[in-house]
Amino acid sequence: xxxxxxxxxxxxxxxSLYDTSKRYIAxxxxxDTVFDCWDNPAVHPFWYTTELFRHILCILIDDMMEEGLDVxxxxxxLKDDLDGLINICKALLEKxxxxxxxxxxxxxxxxxxxxxxxxxxxxxxxxxxKSAYKNRLPI
Numbered sequence: 413x414x415x416x417x418x419x420x421x422x423x424x425x426x427x428s429l430y431d432t433s434k435r436y437i438a439x440x441x442x443x444d445t446v447f448d449c450w451d452n453p454a455v456h457p458f459w460y461t462t463e464l465f466r467h468i469l470c471i472l473i474d475d476m477m478e479e480g481l482d483v484x485x486x487x488x489x490l491k492d493d494l495d496g497l498i499n500i501c502k503a504l505l506e507k508x509x510x511x512x513x514x515x516x517x518x519x520x521x522x523x524x525x526x527x528x529x530x531x532x533x534x535x536x537x538x539x540x541x542k543s544a545y546k547n548r549l550p551i
Contacts (some may be wrong), residue, residue, distance in 0.1 A: 439474035454526035
């Protein structure tokens with residue numbers, strides 16, 4: 413607890429520290445790109461707008477993005493390579509049946525399948541959105 417000087421300003425001080433590992437940026441961006449319930453109707457808003465469940469999706473996708481899929485995704489994302497993004501979705505869809513939790517498996521499978529069948533959901537997200545991510549490789 414920080415020392416206070418008796419001033420109300422110091423007595424109400426709150427400090428929050430966060431640490432984001434670079435390896436989680438690609439899976440998190442993937443979830444924001446593919447599982448955004450406002451762009452992907454196969455994902456119930458509960459899974460995207462509830463922080464706990466969105467984090468579950470991020471952890472699952474991170475676990476599935478082994479063997480360099482995270483680096484490939486980021487590369488495709490920065491280049492606006494729609495075919496590459498769809499290939500990442502297909503690779504992850506092959507791994508989805510191995511998700512232990514039945515409902516999480518259903519959500520991931522439905523979200524990825526919709527993205528594969530409707531690649532137009534990516535156009536505004538990767539091509540014209542989030543310019544802060546352009547030209548930066550966090551991995």
